[in-house]
Amino acid sequence: MAEPTVPATGALAALDLLRIEHAGAVTHVRLNRPVKRNALNDTLVAQLQAAFTGLPPETCAVVLSGEGSHFSAGLDLSELSERSVAEAVVHSRSWHAAFEHIQFGRVPVVAVMHGAVVGGGLELAVAAHIRVAERSVFYGLPEGQRGIFVGGGGSTRIPRLIGAARMADMMLTGRVYDAEEGLRIGLSQYVVDEGQGLAKGFELAHKIAANAPLSNFAVLHALPRIADMGQAEGLFLESLMAAIASGDPAAKDRIKAFLEGRAAKVAKQ
Ligand code: 1HE
Numbered sequence: 001m002a003e004p005t006v007p008a009t010g011a012l013a014a015l016d017l018l019r020i021e022h023a024g025a026v027t028h029v030r031l032n033r034p035v036k037r038n039a040l041n042d043t044l045v046a047q048l049q050a051a052f053t054g055l056p057p058e059t060c061a062v063v064l065s066g067e068g069s070h071f072s073a074g075l076d077l078s079e080l081s082e083r084s085v086a087e088a089v090v091h092s093r094s095w096h097a098a099f100e101h102i103q104f105g106r107v108p109v110v111a112v113m114h115g116a117v118v119g120g121g122l123e124l125a126v127a128a129h130i131r132v133a134e135r136s137v138f139y140g141l142p143e144g145q146r147g148i149f150v151g152g153g154g155s156t157r158i159p160r161l162i163g164a165a166r167m168a169d170m171m172l173t174g175r176v177y178d179a180e181e182g183l184r185i186g187l188s189q190y191v192v193d194e195g196q197g198l199a200k201g202f203e204l205a206h207k208i209a210a211n212a213p214l215s216n217f218a219v220l221h222a223l224p225r226i227a228d229m230g231q232a233e234g235l236f237l238e239s240l241m242a243a244i245a246s247g248d249p250a251a252k253d254r255i256k257a258f259l260e261g262r263a264a265k266v267a268k269q
Contacts, residue, residue: 003206011054015047019067025060025209026202034068040120040152041076042094048124049098052105060209060216063201064102064128065112066121071137074119077146092151095120099127099153103224108208108216112201113137113188122187123152126161129220130204131188134197137179139187144171160227161186212250 003024007013012020019030029051031038038044055062066072083091102109102124111128118140125131141158143150150158150171158167162185169175183191192200208216222241226234245251257263 002202012051012056015051017041017044017047018051020051022056022059023202024206025058026063026205027055027059027061028063028065028198028202031064031066031072034066036076037070037073037116038066038068038121039073039076039078040095040124041079042091044076045095045098049101052098052101052109055105055107059107060213061107061205062109063112063198063205064109064124065198065201066114070115070121071111071113071117072121072124073116074121074123074142075148075151080148088151095123095152099124102127103129103157104221108205108220110201110205110208112197114194114197116140119143119146119150120152120154122158123150123154126157126187127153130190130208132190132192132197132200132204133179133182133188134192134194135179136194137182137188137191138176139170139178139182140174140176141167141170142174145174212245212248212254214245214248214250218245 003026005021005023005028008020008022008027017031017033019032021028029048031044033039033041033044052062108130109128110130110132111125112132112134113125114134114136115138117125117133117137119142122139122141141150141154149155155167166185170177177185177187179188179191182188190200190204218241222237226237226241229237254263
């Protein structure tokens with residue numbers, strides 16, 4: 001039976017550009033600026049940081065989605081013209097800080113996307129760990145056409161998923177990828193029919209939330225760092241992380257349960 005959904009309380013409830021609800025161990029964070037297509041203004045970026053640093057201890061996974069007809073239209077362009085060069089650097093760094101709390105936070109994040117996932121909206125989505133795309137999704141990086149550059153961490157995260165050549169093509173020519181193409185090149189791990197994204201996102205998030213916390217920690221914090229290391233350093237860190245995770249009582253309980261026939265086998269899906 002599905003977990004009952006309850007609205008967040010306290011500081012999380014006060015974040016008016018987000019709508020936050022809890023469904024058991026899964027917290028649903030919705031971008032809630034549909035009139036502006038969830039364009040990310042300074043307040044919304046600050047609220048994302050507040051949300052991801054203020055998750056209650058009961059939260060073990062997050063679903064991140066957008067209210068209205070699109071996931072996100074990216075940077076709020078109406079704020080752009082007012083910034084000096086110095087302010088623009090600080091602004092970009094504020095996005096880095098906020099999205100760092102998503103990628104390297106305490107819990108795994110599943111982004112559920114529909115419609116436009118463009119510019120800073122794509123930068124936000126790629127800070128999540130799993131991406132589920134509904135068929136309406138289109139990915140674009142219109143920064144090249146707007147005369148700007150990515151500033152929300154996109155140049156570090158997107159090439160790791162699709163390669164620098166594909167990102168360069170998106171930025172130089174305005175190439176837009178649809179949901180199926182995005183799946184093929186690595187922008188999402190799942191594509192689902194329209195309207196099915198949240199169901200899939202919650203199904204995945206509840207599975208993730210049931211993992212041993214140290215396994216999830218290792219995937220979030222050790223895996224990306226190891227992937228960036230040379231092999232010798234990576235292998236060494238992998239050994240340490242493996243020993244730490246397997247030494248935890250949660251691992252021992254799970255392995256005992258499997259050996260006693262009380263845990264699920266790996267099966268074709
Ligand atoms: C906005 C924004 C925005 C919509 N900033 N206000 N991002 C872009 O270049 C994408 C620009 N947006 C679009 O291409 C389209 O709006 C969409 C494809 C996303 C959606 O189209 P549609 O037809 O559903 O909506 P709309 O009628 O275009 O927009 C509805 C309203 O949202 C409208 O305002 P209104 O007051 O006239 O109703 C739009 O002006 C407003 N709106 N997108 C501000 N982005 C850290 S660096 C990151 C750099 C970037 O992200 S660059 C990419 C910016």
